[in-house]
Amino acid sequence: xxxxxxxxxxxxxxxxxxxxxxxxxxxxxxxxxxxxxxxxxxxxxxxxxxxxxxxxxxxxxxxxxxxxxxxxxxxxxxxxxxxxxxxxxxxxxxxxxxxxxxxxxxxxxxxxxxxxxxxxxxxxxxxxxxxxxxxxxxxxxxxxxxxxxxxxxxxxxxxxxxxxxxxxxxxxxxxxxxxxxxxxxxxxxxxxxxxxxxxxxxxxxxxxxxxxxxxxxxxxxxxxxxxxxxxxxxxxxxxxxxxxxxxxxxxxxxxxxxxxxxxxxxxxxxxxxxxxxxxxxxxxxxxxxxxxxxxxxxxxxxxxxxxxxxxxxxxxxxxxxxxxxxxxxxxxxxxxxxxxxxxxxxxxxxxxxxxxxxxxxxxxxxxxxxxxxxxxxxxxxxxxxxxxxxxxxxx
Amino acid sequence: xxxxxxxxxxxxxxxxxxxxxxxxxxxxxxxxxxxxxxxxxxxxxxxxxxxxxxxxxxxxxxxxxxxxxxxxxxxxxxxxxxxxxxxxxxxxxxxxxxxxxxxxxxxxxxxxxxxxxxxxxxxxxxxxxxxxxxxxxxxxxxxxxxxxxxxxxxxxxxxxxxxxxxxxxxxxxxxxxxxxxxxxxxxxxxxxxxxxxxxxxxxxxxxxxxxxxxxxxxxxxxxxxxxxxxxxxxxxxxxxxxxxxxxxxxxxxxxxxxxxxxxxxxxxxxxxxxxxxxxxxxxxxxxxxxxxxxxxxxxxxxxxxxxxxxxxxxxxxxxxxxxxxxxxxxxxxxx
Numbered sequence: 001x002x003x004x005x006x007x008x009x010x011x012x013x014x015x016x017x018x019x020x021x022x023x024x025x026x027x028x029x030x031x032x033x034x035x036x037x038x039x040x041x042x043x044x045x046x047x048x049x050x051x052x053x054x055x056x057x058x059x060x061x062x063x064x065x066x067x068x069x070x071x072x073x074x075x076x077x078x079x080x081x082x083x084x085x086x087x088x089x090x091x092x093x094x095x096x097x098x099x100x101x102x103x104x105x106x107x108x109x110x111x112x113x114x115x116x117x118x119x120x121x122x123x124x125x126x127x128x129x130x131x132x133x134x135x136x137x138x139x140x141x142x143x144x145x146x147x148x149x150x151x152x153x154x155x156x157x158x159x160x161x162x163x164x165x166x167x168x169x170x171x172x173x174x175x176x177x178x179x180x181x182x183x184x185x186x187x188x189x190x191x192x193x194x195x196x197x198x199x200x201x202x203x204x205x206x207x208x209x210x211x212x213x214x215x216x217x218x219x220x221x222x223x224x225x226x227x228x229x230x231x232x233x234x235x236x237x238x239x240x241x242x243x244x245x246x247x248x249x250x251x252x253x254x255x256x257x258x259x260x261x262x263x264x265x266x267x268x269x270x271x272x273x274x275x276x277x278x279x280x281x282x283x284x285x286x287x288x289x290x291x292x293x294x295x296x297x298x299x300x301x302x303x304x305x306x307x308x309x310x311x312x313x314x315x316x317x318x319x320x321x322x323x324x325x326x327x328x329x330x331x332x333x334x335x336x337x338x339x340x341x342x343x344x345x346x347x348x349x350x351x352x353x354x355x356x357x358x359x360x361x362x363x364x365x366x367x368x369x370x371x372x373x374x375x376x377x378x379x380x381x382x383x384x385x386x387x388x389x390x391x392x393x394x395x
Numbered sequence: 396x397x398x399x400x401x402x403x404x405x406x407x408x409x410x411x412x413x414x415x416x417x418x419x420x421x422x423x424x425x426x427x428x429x430x431x432x433x434x435x436x437x438x439x440x441x442x443x444x445x446x447x448x449x450x451x452x453x454x455x456x457x458x459x460x461x462x463x464x465x466x467x468x469x470x471x472x473x474x475x476x477x478x479x480x481x482x483x484x485x486x487x488x489x490x491x492x493x494x495x496x497x498x499x500x501x502x503x504x505x506x507x508x509x510x511x512x513x514x515x516x517x518x519x520x521x522x523x524x525x526x527x528x529x530x531x532x533x534x535x536x537x538x539x540x541x542x543x544x545x546x547x548x549x550x551x552x553x554x555x556x557x558x559x560x561x562x563x564x565x566x567x568x569x570x571x572x573x574x575x576x577x578x579x580x581x582x583x584x585x586x587x588x589x590x591x592x593x594x595x596x597x598x599x600x601x602x603x604x605x606x607x608x609x610x611x612x613x614x615x616x617x618x619x620x621x622x623x624x625x626x627x628x629x630x631x632x633x634x635x636x637x638x639x640x641x642x643x644x645x646x647x648x649x650x651x652x653x654x655x656x657x658x659x660x661x662x663x664x665x666x667x668x669x670x671x672x673x674x675x676x677x678x679x680x681x682x683x684x685x686x687x688x689x690x691x692x693x694x695x696x697x698x699x700x701x702x703x704x705x706x707x708x709x710x711x712x713x714x715x716x717x718x719x720x721x722x723x724x725x726x727x728x729x730x
Contacts, residue, residue: 285724295398299396386635
């Protein structure tokens with residue numbers, strides 16, 4: 001066991017720190033996952049120039065072109081978080097589409113899309129889930145019919161966050177109607193301004209429309225917009241889906257929350273109560289366990305070791321923990337934790353708003369990106385070697 | 396940056412596994428009069444000296460070395476006393492003036508009983524008086540490690556009265572210990588030694604829980620009902636996934652808590668409290684769930700699963716139930 005990064009990284013850390021110090025806390029606001037502001041785009045350019053965003057993306061595609069070094073990436077993240085500085089665009093185009101193109105895209109596609117995506121000029125949305133294809137994503141039915149050199153697409157996607165502001169969509173479309181379920185899907189790049197595409201906001205229980213539905217009526221897309229080979233879409237998408245799963249259930253978020261809760265307990269006079277102390281310390285222990293677990297996974301990445309079951313449990317345990325922390329925060333605040341909306345009659349709702357929003361949205365995080373019960377299927381099947389669920393309908 | 400077990404630690408685990416597989420398979424657990432031989436055979440391996448300093452003839456190992464050995468002992472529910480002698484004594488003796496203890500320890504001549512529960516004993520005019528309700532690892536004890544609040548004491552076992560007590564866990568020996576005006580050597584801070592004991596018990600539980608989950612999953616793959624393997628029922632799959640998912644982070648938690656002994660002493664006590672409290676709850680969940688997955692057979696004596704179930708059940712409470720440990724943690728966190 002050795003948790004230090006080694007001397008050679010101390011200098012690297014100092015360099016990152018001095019870069020941020022120059023800005024004296026004056027960082028762009030309103031970063032988000034949608035259309036970046038002009039401020040954010042300028043910031044992103046600065047970051048790429050210094051290698052703090054798009055670090056390992058090859059120079060020829062607009063990136064910094066550094067050799068992948070997980071410790072460097074980690075140090076950048078640590079320093080930026082410590083300084084409360086925005087860490088570079090992390091939207092779906094950057095985190096999912098670009099890695100996919102770099103891995104299996106054609107040279108032309110890489111030239112066309114990587115640079116503009118990482119610079120924030122092209123915004124992407126993900127067209128995967130459908131009303132009839134959630135957990136069973138492979139059963140998706142949005143389909144393409146060949147027409148000359150084009151596809152004509154009809155169908156519907158759901159849960160497409162950022163569709164309203166997106167320039168492009170990377171989508172899973174059924175292009176091979178006669179092929180078996182998992183082999184009939186292709187990965188297609190679709191311009192969102194194409195005639196026949198309609199975006200409708202999807203309001204969730206939070207009251208906001210964080211997501212959208214996207215309807216396709218005879219949408220014409222060139223066949224050359226396909227990434228990889230026809231019928232390989234499922235395989236391609238799975239690599240990036242695995243990456244998404246690992247992003248959710250962040251142990252840093254859990255530690256952040258429990259520290260706030262300890263402050264809230266003091267503020268609300270519960271710090272001496274054995275009942276509340278017990279409940280809080282139980283979660284404190286869970287946070288410690290997940291933090292240690294995160295360190296272990298990090299070490300595995302650094303040292304090129306296979307994490308096996310350890311990586312499969314992150315989303316399940318992490319999302320549940322974050323949710324329980326939100327519930328505890330609300331409970332600690334009592335009636336003051338229930339207020340939602342604008343501050344009224346001098347009662348500040350900033351804190352309660354935050355936790356009430358988590359109480360709703362975090363349940364969505366447990367369900368989305370692979371719901372808890374699917375995670376349990378995966379763990380029992382792939383880690384414990386128990387029999388797979390019976391497959392109905394796959395030819 | 397490396398967060399994991401070293402090659403040496405993995406080899407330690409392998410050699411202890413080989414020993415336990417040969418010397419104390421489940422059948423051996425039914426022959427109580429064979430335990431002393433298993434213990435002395437184990438003592439021959441010289442693992443008692445793992446954490447003793449090089450200058451005293453020890454292997455200069457780390458506390459994590461001991462914790463990983465203990466996980467294997469838990470995995471095999473081995474009737475082997477290791478915690479007091481190999482972990483607690485070397486830590487306690489670091490501050491002691493009399494270093495002769497170390498050579499006795501290396502020679503395998505010391506066997507330390509653990510009487511570290513809260514309360515029960517007072518220390519006045521150089522003498523201990525009172526009793527500890529349930530000391531453990533008392534078989535063949537030469538010494539007793541005990542505490543009065545945060546003060547740590549060592550006494551010869553011959554000077555105290557031991558009244559053997561049984562628990563459901565027959566793989567370990569327990570006794571009520573009466574101190575009647577007993578002279579004792581005062582050592583350092585009892586909280587540190589107690590923390591070490593917490594981590595060793597947590598390590599024991601991780602190993603035992605691993606074994607229970609593995610046995611339950613394996614059994615489910617052989618047991619057929621309603622025309623298919625019990626392992627194919629989703630409810631059973633999910634119970635096993637739950638056990639595995641809760642248990643896995645415990646591994647990393649244990650390693651870090653043990654590593655803190657050398658690496659972050661200021662955090663050692665707090666992380667030990669959290670580790671034992673948390674792992675007790677997880678292990679207890681695994682224990683009952685694994686027996687359920689194992690079904691009616693899991694409930695029998697013949698299936699042997701109960702040895703692990705009982706070991707975990709007792710460990711949960713030894714040296715502080717989760718509620719008590721978490722309350723002690725709250726004291727640290729809120730102040």
